[in-house]
Amino acid sequence: MKLTLKVWRQKDSKAKGQIESYQLDDVSSHMSFLEMMDVLNEKLISEGKEPVAFDHDCREGICGMCSMYINGQPHGPDSGTTTCQLHMRSFKDGDTIYIEPWRSAAFPVVKDLVVDRSSFERIQQAGGFISVNTSGNTQDANAIPVPKADADKAFDAATCIGCGACVAACKNASAMLFVSAKVSQFALLPQGKIEAKDRVQNMVAQMDKEGFGACTNTGACEAECPKGISLENIARLNREYIAASLTSDEH
Amino acid sequence: MSWIKNTFSSSIGKKLLMSITGIFLIVFLVVHLTGNLLLLKGDEGVAFNAYAHFMKHNPLIAASEVILFAGFLLHMIDGIMLWVSNRKARPQKYAVPNKSKTRNWVSKLMGPFGMVILVFLILHLYQFFRFKFFVEPPSHIEIDGEKVADLASIVYAQFKDLTWVLFYVVSMGVVGFHLYHGFASAFQTLGLSHSKYNKLINGVGIAYSVIVPLAFALIPILIKVMCICGPGGCTAGH
Numbered sequence A: 001m002k003l004t005l006k007v008w009r010q011k012d013s014k015a016k017g018q019i020e021s022y023q024l025d026d027v028s029s030h031m032s033f034l035e036m037m038d039v040l041n042e043k044l045i046s047e048g049k050e051p052v053a054f055d056h057d058c059r060e061g062i063c064g065m066c067s068m069y070i071n072g073q074p075h076g077p078d079s080g081t082t083t084c085q086l087h088m089r090s091f092k093d094g095d096t097i098y099i100e101p102w103r104s105a106a107f108p109v110v111k112d113l114v115v116d117r118s119s120f121e122r123i124q125q126a127g128g129f130i131s132v133n134t135s136g137n138t139q140d141a142n143a144i145p146v147p148k149a150d151a152d153k154a155f156d157a158a159t160c161i162g163c164g165a166c167v168a169a170c171k172n173a174s175a176m177l178f179v180s181a182k183v184s185q186f187a188l189l190p191q192g193k194i195e196a197k198d199r200v201q202n203m204v205a206q207m208d209k210e211g212f213g214a215c216t217n218t219g220a221c222e223a224e225c226p227k228g229i230s231l232e233n234i235a236r237l238n239r240e241y242i243a244a245s246l247t248s249d250e251h
Numbered sequence B: 001m002s003w004i005k006n007t008f009s010s011s012i013g014k015k016l017l018m019s020i021t022g023i024f025l026i027v028f029l030v031v032h033l034t035g036n037l038l039l040l041k042g043d044e045g046v047a048f049n050a051y052a053h054f055m056k057h058n059p060l061i062a063a064s065e066v067i068l069f070a071g072f073l074l075h076m077i078d079g080i081m082l083w084v085s086n087r088k089a090r091p092q093k094y095a096v097p098n099k100s101k102t103r104n105w106v107s108k109l110m111g112p113f114g115m116v117i118l119v120f121l122i123l124h125l126y127q128f129f130r131f132k133f134f135v136e137p138p139s140h141i142e143i144d145g146e147k148v149a150d151l152a153s154i155v156y157a158q159f160k161d162l163t164w165v166l167f168y169v170v171s172m173g174v175v176g177f178h179l180y181h182g183f184a185s186a187f188q189t190l191g192l193s194h195s196k197y198n199k200l201i202n203g204v205g206i207a208y209s210v211i212v213p214l215a216f217a218l219i220p221i222l223i224k225v226m227c228i229c230g231p232g233g234c235t236a237g238h
């Protein structure tokens, strides 16, 4: 099929950037979206032009790198998929496809479609962990009983791949869905209870410091999340935060 | 007390304040509505005037008026602060506007709807307080031997004017939209979300956001359509 691509081009983090138009004449509907981008780049290279920089790694929906805002939706029109899992059969011959980077003060554009998501790393480092003694006599995790329902919910939360689609979709560029998943995966488990109060307060403080917005409970994040993380987690984050504020000795 | 400051200056804390003040205003609207409905009693505003008089002389009510004012102010200042910081979180807009599914379209317009409510509030308070501070009330009545402004007649006269009726009705529509999202949203913000009672919260929220503004809006409509007047006649206040 024939496609018109309107791609955000930006030389570096300081450049202004603009949308450039490209024509692709022979795109197979079996291609993945990233394969289509590879074809575009080969074409650009053969024409002696600068290829489009975009992030990708696993190409199977688990690393969370392939951040592309496609026709007004993070990761494109399909639900429950990352850009790398999106296929060209979701588009029609003659379509015009706009491809933009994530837009958030906390995700500055590095080049073209590549954004710096290290703000997520800093939020994780602020509390997204548990302290376990690894001196050689580490307790078997299964020795601590966990109710099935809690284990399931914790696991659902833990499927968050930190892709940032929630931020990209949110009208407030809020990272609440991401942070709520990272807080929930520990808050639901006995191993996570020990540091629970510090965790939620430190992670929320870091989230604010990075310049993410607040939550209006609009739900665009939940609709775009490739892993189906639900708003229920944000309610849990709020609960954890209220409880920590009222009872913590540290903050 | 720095923990209180820390809590309410965070993003989640600001939302908590939004939610607490919002729920307080939701409760207030019901109280306000029950009073207003007295205007339709068909007794030339006697019951309404007695109610207004009671409100003025009850120290508990006087105290809650201060709390009410503070509640509105906090809700508005906090809402504007959130609105500003949320805009700042995305300095560069997308070329293609967002097409993501949302729970409802209203949630994207909470700020603009809030601003319309604010404009309504300013006019609403002016209509009410001008007789206290600026203008001599057009007519008076006597309650418990005290000469007081005939507020009912002022309201009746005001709503003989179609422009005011329309303005009031549209404003109530906006309050309804604000609460169509706001009601359930406030509970989610408080962390009250569970499959057991989410349906109930959503149901009550939608019912509230339709019934309460509709009841408010019916008052001026009926006053206009049924020509309800007070003892001061229908020209008072003009």
Ligand code: HEM
Residues within 6 Å of the ligand: A214, A215, A216, A217, B015, B018, B019, B021, B022, B023, B025, B026, B029, B075, B076, B077, B079, B080, B082, B083, B110, B111, B113, B114, B115, B117, B118, B121, B175, B178, B179, B181, B182, B183, B185, B186, B187, B189, B190
């Ligand atoms: C009748 C009066 C009002 C009532 C009953 C009311 C109620 C509410 C409720 C329940 C919420 C949801 C809180 C949450 O999501 O946790 C809300 C949100 C909001 N209100 Fe109001 N409100 C009123 C007036 C106003 C006014 C005058 C403004 C003007 C600035 C305003 C601005 C906002 C904003 C901006 C939000 C969204 C905050 C966010 O989530 O980012 N409201 N309101």
Ligand code: SF4
Residues within 6 Å of the ligand: A159, A160, A161, A162, A163, A164, A165, A166, A167, A177, A178, A181, A221, A224, A225, A226, A227, A228, A229
């Ligand atoms: S919550 Fe979903 S959308 Fe947000 S970072 Fe995690 S996986 Fe991506």
Ligand code: FES
Residues within 6 Å of the ligand: A055, A056, A057, A058, A059, A060, A061, A062, A063, A064, A065, A066, A082, A083, A084, A085
């Ligand atoms: S490239 Fe890893 S999730 Fe898409």
